[in-house]
Every structure is written in C-alpha cells, then in structure tokens.
Amino acid sequence: MSKKNSVFIATSIDGYIADKKGGIDWLHAIPNPGEDDMGYVAFMKDIDALLMGRITFETVCGFDIDWPYAQPVFVLSNTLDEIPESHTGKAFLVSGTLSGVLNQIHTKGFHRLYIDGGTTIQSFLKEDLIDEMVLTTIPILLGGGAALFAELPHALKFELVGTKTYLNQITQRHYRRKK
Numbered sequence: 358m359s360k361k362n363s364v365f366i367a368t369s370i371d372g373y374i375a376d377k378k379g380g381i382d383w384l385h386a387i388p389n390p391g392e393d394d395m396g397y398v399a400f401m402k403d404i405d406a407l408l409m410g411r412i413t414f415e416t417v418c419g420f421d422i423d424w425p426y427a428q429p430v431f432v433l434s435n436t437l438d439e440i441p442e443s444h445t446g447k448a449f450l451v452s453g454t455l456s457g458v459l460n461q462i463h464t465k466g467f468h469r470l471y472i473d474g475g476t477t478i479q480s481f482l483k484e485d486l487i488d489e490m491v492l493t494t495i496p497i498l499l500g501g502g503a504a505l506f507a508e509l510p511h512a513l514k515f516e517l518v519g520t521k522t523y524l525n526q527i528t529q530r531h532y533r534r535k536k
C-alpha cells in the first residue's frame with residue numbers, strides 16, 4: 358500500500374492559518390451560499406486517517422458541530438494524558454518522533470494521512486515528510502497570526518498538479534513533492 362502524507366489547508370494571502378487572536382472566522386469571509394466544499398469531500402475520500410496537532414484537535418472539539426471526521430484522528434501531543442471521554446474511539450493520542458508516530462499509524466493499516474495543524478505541518482516539512490499540499494488562499498491580508506510555513510533546513514521542490522478558483526475569489530493550488 359503506497360503511503361502518502363497530505364496537507365489540505367486554507368491560508369490568508371500573507372500565509373497565515375489563524376489570525377493574531379488565533380481566530381479562523383475569516384476562512385468564511387467569502388459568501389458561499391451553495392456551500393461549495395472546495396474539493397474537501399473528494400480529498401477526504403482518499404484519506405485513511407488524520408494526524409493533527411493538539412491545538413487543532415482542541416479547536417475542532419470546540420466547534421459547535423457534530424464530530425466532522427469519519428476516519429480515525431491521531432492527535433500529536435506531549436502534554437495530554439488522554440483523549441477526553443467525549444472523543445474516545447474517534448481520536449487517539451500519539452507522541453514521540455514523527456517517524457515513530459508514522460510507523461505506529463502505518464502498522465494499524467492507515468497509510469494515506471491528512472496532516473493538519475500549523476506547527477505539525479512545519480515539523481513534517483522540516484523532515485521532508487509531506488508528499489502533497491492543497492493550499493486554498495482566502496483573499497485577505499491578516500497582517501500577523503500563525504504562519505503556515507517556517508524556516509526549513511533546505512529547499513523542497515514541489516510540482517504544481519492543478520489550480521482551481523472557487524466562488525470567483527478563492528484560489529486553490531495543488532502541489533506534489535518533486536524528488
């Protein structure tokens with residue numbers, strides 16, 4: 358089974374995934390009356406499991422919606438002792454080196470992973486562990502906040518697989534790691 362680590366994330370024009378207060382309301386700045394999923398449903402069909410940082414996990418837990426994932430969610434944390442009872446059976450705690458964590462998840466039979474959370478994505482990129490990125494740009498300059506990208510030990514080349522425009526306002530680029 359081929360293994361794949363994928364990113365599917367929205368940023369501001371200036372590359373932030375959360376604003377200065379940690380807010381993400383701006384993700385919905387463009388009216389979307391037809392509830393276009395902007396490729397999310399198709400992307401999720403190709404995913405076996407999610408691996409997200411603790412902050413993103415807690416953010417999703419705080420949404421006033423039903424648990425949005427059908428696949429298991431592995432939560433990276435060195436501080437959580439356990440997953441809250443409300444999410445038992447849906448989310449699973451993992452810690453350690455990224456290669457160790459990935460081995461653990463692959464051994465359980467999950468190979469195509471959605472990697473989510475800013476710091477988490479940055480850690481994966483530092484170890485060159487991201488195979489594809491779908492980056493959706495919301496037309497807003499936040500001027501600060503949590504940046505998607507950080508410094509890397511060296512440059513990583515990607516090739517453009519496709520671009521799409523949604524709602525005449527939102528651009529989406531799909532990149533694949535070129536080795």
Ligand SMILES: NC(=O)c1ccc[n+]([C@@H]2O[C@H](COP(=O)([O-])OP(=O)(O)OC[C@H]3O[C@@H](n4cnc5c(N)ncnc54)[C@H](OP(=O)(O)O)[C@@H]3O)[C@@H](O)[C@H]2O)c1
Binds near residue numbers: 381414477478
């Ligand atoms: N724009 C979007 O589409 C989008 C998508 C996802 C998230 N977000 C937003 O982005 C913010 C969350 O991103 P974030 O950068 O703060 O955090 P994150 O990546 O979700 O979580 C970071 C946490 O993950 C844990 N962790 C353990 N091992 C790690 C490792 N090797 N590498 C990285 N993290 C590790 C640590 O938790 P412990 O401290 O418990 O050890 C760390 O504090 C939230 O505001 C969220 O709403 C936006």
